[in-house]
Amino acid sequence: MADFTSSFWNWFIAVPTVIGILVLFWLNRKMTTPRRGRQETTKTTGHVWDEDLRELNNPLPRWWLNMFYITLVFGLAYLVLYPGLGTFAGMLRWSQQDQYERELAAANQRYGELYEKYLREQLTVLAANPDAVKTGERLFVNYCASCHGSDARGAPGYPNLRDGDWLWGGDPQAIEFTILNGRQAAMPAWGQVLGQDGVANVAEYVLSLSGKRTVNESAVAEGKAKFQQLCVACHGPEGKGNSALGAPNLTDDVWLYGGSQRVVMETIERGRSGRMPAHEDFLGEAKVHLLAAYVYSLSHGKTVEK
Amino acid sequence: MSAKSQRVIPVVAAGAIEPELYAKREQVYPREVHGVFARWRLLMVALTLGIYYGLPWINWGEGRQAFLIDLPGRKFNLFFWTFWPQDLFYLTAILIISALSLFLFTAVAGRLWCGYTCPQTVWTEVFLWIERRIEGDRPRQIRLAASPWNAERIFKKGAKHFVWMAFAGWTGFTFVGYFTPIHELAAAVPTVAAGPWETFWILFYSLATYGNAGFLREQVCIYMCPYARFQSVMFDRDTLVISYDGARGEPRAARRRTEDPKARGLGDCIDCTLCVQVCPTGIDIRDGLQYQCIACGACIDVCDTVMEKMNYPKGLIRYTTQNELDGAKPRRIVRPRVLVYSAILGMLTVALIVAVLLRVPLQLDVIRDRNSLYRETPEGLIENVYTLKILNMDARAHRFTLRAEGIEDLRLVRDGASIAAGAGEVIEVPVRLQAEEDELEHRSSRVQFILQSEDDSRLRVREQARFLGPERER
Numbered sequence: 001m002a003d004f005t006s007s008f009w010n011w012f013i014a015v016p017t018v019i020g021i022l023v024l025f026w027l028n029r030k031m032t033t034p035r036r037g038r039q040e041t042t043k044t045t046g047h048v049w050d051e052d053l054r055e056l057n058n059p060l061p062r063w064w065l066n067m068f069y070i071t072l073v074f075g076l077a078y079l080v081l082y083p084g085l086g087t088f089a090g091m092l093r094w095s096q097q098d099q100y101e102r103e104l105a106a107a108n109q110r111y112g113e114l115y116e117k118y119l120r121e122q123l124t125v126l127a128a129n130p131d132a133v134k135t136g137e138r139l140f141v142n143y144c145a146s147c148h149g150s151d152a153r154g155a156p157g158y159p160n161l162r163d164g165d166w167l168w169g170g171d172p173q174a175i176e177f178t179i180l181n182g183r184q185a186a187m188p189a190w191g192q193v194l195g196q197d198g199v200a201n202v203a204e205y206v207l208s209l210s211g212k213r214t215v216n217e218s219a220v221a222e223g224k225a226k227f228q229q230l231c232v233a234c235h236g237p238e239g240k241g242n243s244a245l246g247a248p249n250l251t252d253d254v255w256l257y258g259g260s261q262r263v264v265m266e267t268i269e270r271g272r273s274g275r276m277p278a279h280e281d282f283l284g285e286a287k288v289h290l291l292a293a294y295v296y297s298l299s300h301g302k303t304v305e306k
Numbered sequence: 307m308s309a310k311s312q313r314v315i316p317v318v319a320a321g322a323i324e325p326e327l328y329a330k331r332e333q334v335y336p337r338e339v340h341g342v343f344a345r346w347r348l349l350m351v352a353l354t355l356g357i358y359y360g361l362p363w364i365n366w367g368e369g370r371q372a373f374l375i376d377l378p379g380r381k382f383n384l385f386f387w388t389f390w391p392q393d394l395f396y397l398t399a400i401l402i403i404s405a406l407s408l409f410l411f412t413a414v415a416g417r418l419w420c421g422y423t424c425p426q427t428v429w430t431e432v433f434l435w436i437e438r439r440i441e442g443d444r445p446r447q448i449r450l451a452a453s454p455w456n457a458e459r460i461f462k463k464g465a466k467h468f469v470w471m472a473f474a475g476w477t478g479f480t481f482v483g484y485f486t487p488i489h490e491l492a493a494a495v496p497t498v499a500a501g502p503w504e505t506f507w508i509l510f511y512s513l514a515t516y517g518n519a520g521f522l523r524e525q526v527c528i529y530m531c532p533y534a535r536f537q538s539v540m541f542d543r544d545t546l547v548i549s550y551d552g553a554r555g556e557p558r559a560a561r562r563r564t565e566d567p568k569a570r571g572l573g574d575c576i577d578c579t580l581c582v583q584v585c586p587t588g589i590d591i592r593d594g595l596q597y598q599c600i601a602c603g604a605c606i607d608v609c610d611t612v613m614e615k616m617n618y619p620k621g622l623i624r625y626t627t628q629n630e631l632d633g634a635k636p637r638r639i640v641r642p643r644v645l646v647y648s649a650i651l652g653m654l655t656v657a658l659i660v661a662v663l664l665r666v667p668l669q670l671d672v673i674r675d676r677n678s679l680y681r682e683t684p685e686g687l688i689e690n691v692y693t694l695k696i697l698n699m700d701a702r703a704h705r706f707t708l709r710a711e712g713i714e715d716l717r718l719v720r721d722g723a724s725i726a727a728g729a730g731e732v733i734e735v736p737v738r739l740q741a742e743e744d745e746l747e748h749r750s751s752r753v754q755f756i757l758q759s760e761d762d763s764r765l766r767v768r769e770q771a772r773f774l775g776p777e778r779e780r
Contacts, residue, residue, distance in 0.1 A: 149675055149677055155677055
């Protein structure tokens with residue numbers, strides 16, 4: 001595959017390389033002092049310092065010289081077999097991509113059976129299998145912990161996977177779907193529509209739904225009116241959420257971005273567009289299956305959090 | 307010296323002879339020698355080889371080799387202790403101590419390492435001994451080498467090389483036994499069931515021993531070994547070196563035993579050249595101290611026997627210092643250099659021993675979750691998540707308690723039951739630290755985790771970590 005539009009660079013590399021090696025051959029030969037006969041004295045370089053100081057010009061040891069030639073021959077052979085002369089792929093057609101794919105195939109062959117075995121089992125069954133859960137945990141720490149935390153309790157913007165609260169559905173199949181295909185949240189920004197006061201009022205109402213302290217009853221009432229107008233389409237008439245849309249349950253005091261008044265106001269004013277990446281192509285079905293089982297086991301283990 | 311006894315040195319015009327720079331090797335046939343230093347060398351050979359061949363066979367604990375370098379397992383068994391890669395600095399200390407002790411005893415008495423303990427010398431000694439038993443002493447060896455390939459030569463050379471190879475094979479096998487448990491290896495080798503790498507290294511080290519001790523011998527000392535060159539740098543004028551007392555020995559000449567040498571104006575050296583014949587590196591010590599001399603003392607021993615026979619005092623070749631030879635100063639062993647080396651060496655040795663004795667075979671590594679700075683719990687506490695790696699380097703299983711401190715009312719939350727780690731096990735323990743926002747004085751606070759073994763109060767480690775919280779509004 002040509003990386004450049006013209007083949008100039010290809011020749012620019014290939015020709016000087018080959019010429020260079022040939023020049024080195026010639027240079028080696030030229031610089032080789034002929035072997036000294038037994039009776040001949042060692043030649044000097046011809047230069048005399050301080051009246052009588054001379055430098056001998058002994059021939060290099062034969063084995064040393066032969067090493068040079070061997071490396072040149074090796075170099076040429078290498079360039080014939082492997083890529084190095086421009087876009088020439090080499091007679092062995094070796095490439096990094098091929099090597100990677102071969103290693104991947106070898107790994108799949110080695111671990112494929114185990115993964116296939118797990119892939120065939122139901123998620124609820126896997127979640128009760130300690131070996132599968134341990135494998136899932138290791139996969140989790142490797143692929144998921146950077147966002148969800150090593151203990152899976154999340155961070156602002158990254159859900160807590162240990163609680164019973166699910167944005168997109170908590171049954172095993174929904175969890176697996178989420179990991180496979182990703183999710184895209186779409187909370188609109190209501191700042192323009194509501195205005196500063198409107199945002200504050202709606203925030204008060206939302207906080208009151210979770211049983212949090214309410215300061216201003218009138219604000220709550222006004223907020224409720226706006227809520228019924230704008231928010232129930234996604235969040236439901238009682239604010240219980242809608243897992244088909246990924247709209248959170250606003251009554252359970254579990255906050256993805258934070259439950260302080262400031263953060264709730266920010267959410268309403270600016271909206272949110274959290275994104276869970278899709279892992280199907282990246283990890284493959286088998287690993288995702290194990291991860292789904294692990295995540296499911298977190299909220300269905302011996303102790304379940306709120 | 308009288309005019310008659312002066313040696314005439316031939317004068318050659320400069321530039322007429324170009325030096326022949328390539329020195330063809332001449333085979334050295336060291337003659338057998340007995341004496342004080344020969345006995346010391348024999349003792350050192352027995353000691354060093356006894357340790358080398360015997361050590362891997364010793365076991366300590368349940369099926370555990372006392373001295374084993376387990377490379378795949380990253381563990382080093384040393385009798386009572388098992389050292390992990392985390393203990394590597396002990397090795398550094400050992401190497402520094404070895405270097406310093408080398409400087410010390412070389413400054414005092416020259417190339418003691420070369421003559422008595424160097425593996426090249428020790429194995430060459432053994433191979434020479436085998437050669438002497440089979441071929442005979444030096445004169446016989448020289449005659450055999452000059453003889454045609456008759457039955458005698460074929461048989462003797464063949465037998466010698468066979469015994470050499472067997473001994474080299476035993477050496478290579480033992481070497482690998484330091485890295486793979488030797489009892490297993492001993493069972494595997496006869497059935498050719500050793501792993502490919504073990505087989506390779508056994509053959510490699512056997513070949514190396516055979517080649518070095520059988521063929522290369524003094525070529526290693528003369529051309530290859532860096533010790534030969536830099537050991538001389540560690541000498542000074544008060545270092546004990548093996549020297550020929552030229553003032554006493556010259557002029558050298560043969561004479562009858564009953565003659566009085568002084569009457570003929572001769573020195574004590576009778577020019578028997580035995581000192582040259584016994585030298586394993588093939589030099590003439592009468593030419594003075596040379597870099598090829600490995601200080602084996604063979605020339606001292608043989609010259610002393612000759613002196614005895616001639617009824618002259620011993621010590622024509624002896625251990626002496628340059629200052630003494632020059633007649634300038636008396637022997638001075640204890641001098642600033644020696645004292646400084648000894649002091650530093652002593653301190654480091656004590657420090658190493660103390661460090662090893664005080665070693666706590668427990669380590670705690672704290673890895674803080676870095677996906678977010680901190681987390682707020684539903685109760686409003688600030689939370690940081692950590693993964694703790696506990697390395698139980700002890701030979702027994704232990705249970706541990708864990709606590710954290712550094713912030714007022716700091717809470718440590720952990721899932722699961724008590725922490726238990728088997729012998730030599732590394733376990734991962736996820737924990738969370740929670741603190742009130744008001745108690746955090748800085749954005750980043752120092753906290754410490756304290757891990758304590760429940761059954762051994764000696765096993766206790768304290769590890770620093772950081773706890774991050776929100777920006778402080780002032």
